[in-house]
Amino acid sequence: MSGGPARLTVLAGPTAVGKGTVSADVRRRYPWVWLSVSATTRPPRPGEVDGVHYLFVSPERFDAMVADGQLLEWAVVHGVHRYGTPRGPVEEHLAAGVPVLLEIDLQGARQVRATMPDARFVFLAPPSWDELVRRLVGRGTESEEERERRLATATVELAAEPEFDHVVVNDDVTRATDELLDLMGARVAPALPGRAG
Numbered sequence: 001m002s003g004g005p006a007r008l009t010v011l012a013g014p015t016a017v018g019k020g021t022v023s024a025d026v027r028r029r030y031p032w033v034w035l036s037v038s039a040t041t042r043p044p045r046p047g048e049v050d051g052v053h054y055l056f057v058s059p060e061r062f063d064a065m066v067a068d069g070q071l072l073e074w075a076v077v078h079g080v081h082r083y084g085t086p087r088g089p090v091e092e093h094l095a096a097g098v099p100v101l102l103e104i105d106l107q108g109a110r111q112v113r114a115t116m117p118d119a120r121f122v123f124l125a126p127p128s129w130d131e132l133v134r135r136l137v138g139r140g141t142e143s144e145e146e147r148e149r150r151l152a153t154a155t156v157e158l159a160a161e162p163e164f165d166h167v168v169v170n171d172d173v174t175r176a177t178d179e180l181l182d183l184m185g186a187r188v189a190p191a192l193p194g195r196a197g
């Protein structure tokens, strides 16, 4: 890699398909890939760390970020909370030649396609619908009402698969992560400016 601007990769897919698990695997095994930290108005779940998993912000702060043009994209997800990608850190990492991964919902992916058409769009798909339902129920962190809302969202999201450049089936996390990194051309650490070698 020359150290010139890197390409942005967007990972989307239905709820509970395992985007978060794949992202965590990227963070652990491919630390040279930078994962964007989204702003959200949703409260933290147990174990989630502000500034690491999300920037947990008030609705007023989110409004200000939108008004200031600080978000590359944003959306209301599952009809409740707002989530958005802070623009500055994404642009800075890309300019420095660092591969950047956005793990966002479908509405956000469409916004990025409109504004950054050179980005690479990857759809993470479940092995089957039954498996998706099993993962959603198995997680057990949402109420019945929330689960039904997420399944309704997932039905719509699954239909969007043809809009994407690539489809990765999440049958096995390690395998799916490796396939994603192959698509990004980022299985090996890029040579960054100022780094020896």
Ligand code: 5GP
Binding pocket: 014, 015, 019, 038, 039, 042, 073, 074, 075, 077, 083, 084, 085, 103, 104, 105, 106, 107, 108, 109
């Ligand atoms: P969760 O609340 O389970 O962490 O995430 C819910 C959904 O929000 C996931 O589908 C995730 O991809 C999406 N999401 C997370 N961050 C962003 C973001 O910055 N923008 C958009 N559009 N969606 C996001």
